């Protein structure tokens with residue numbers, strides 16, 4: 001089974017090490033992910049882009065999933081299905097998981113050991129019923145239930161739900177093509193996320209600016225934890241500086257200082273588009289390099305045995 005590589009770019013290494021049982025991380029799942037097939041390519045509406053970010057953000061979920069750094073993306077990488085996903089005790093085979101378990105949410109426990117195959121979400125827009133038992137006709141309702149009932153997250157606000165639905169509706173049926181998870185790819189995504197943040201800053205909406213800034217900082221955290229080792233301290237400093245920049249932008253938004261907030265975002269955007277050499281050249285020495293990642297996993301109790 002492990003020879004089928006498909007999986008999660010945005011899955012936290014340190015979160016898994018701390019919160020998931022040994023055997024929950026696989027090299028394939030962390031170093032390859034299926035190509036994302038969005039109708040309309042990278043030109044998406046604000047809702048689809050915010051949804052894409054939220055889909056990758058553990059903070060949307062609650063409880064153990066959130067602590068372990070798992071987002072929708074961990075199980076449905078780029079809208080496909082993580083065929084390697086395996087948590088000992090909760091999975092009976094790779095790509096299958098019990099989502100009605102106290103491990104995730106005490107309130108969601110159904111007192112049955114009932115792992116289900118993680119489905120691909122590609123083409124979900126045109127499905128008439130959702131769930132293995134076809135229990136739901138509404139993507140919005142299903143998504144809310146996933147967040148609140150299965151994973152113990154806070155009640156999502158209407159904009160967040162609209163966004164998650166809009167993103168999932170862009171996912172096209174497609175054959176699976178795996179691509180390596182790269183720092184360049186993750187940095188390009190940060191650029192997209194900063195464009196998303198520009199919208200609430202232009203609207204002068206402090207609450208949404210703060211939420212999106214926090215989500216983007218979470219994505220920077222995923223990059224940061226791949227910059228493992230003493231020789232990458234300078235690269236980590238750059239990412240930490242960007243994260244502080246986002247915190248400042250959110251603070252300026254709260255104070256109603258919109259122009260400085262937008263100027264600060266524009267400067268950050270430029271920096272991310274042309275990262276300093278210490279970061280741009282760090283990829284081969286980081287955990288984006290599958291050889292390095294393999295060695296790291298061998299030292300990690302969370303790795304697949």
Ligand code: HEC
Pocket residue numbers: 055060065070071072073074075076096097099116117118119120121124127129130131132133139142143146147164
């Ligand atoms: C720990 C793994 C996991 C995570 C995290 C997860 N899912 Fe799922 N998802 C599943 C499994 C397993 C099913 C099958 C459930 C069923 O059939 O009842 C599923 C089913 C679905 C479906 C129904 C698809 C269909 O064709 O019937 C949708 C939609 C969905 N998930 C969206 C999401 C969204 C949005 C998130 C994040 C808010 C998310 N999932 C997070 C594992 C996960």
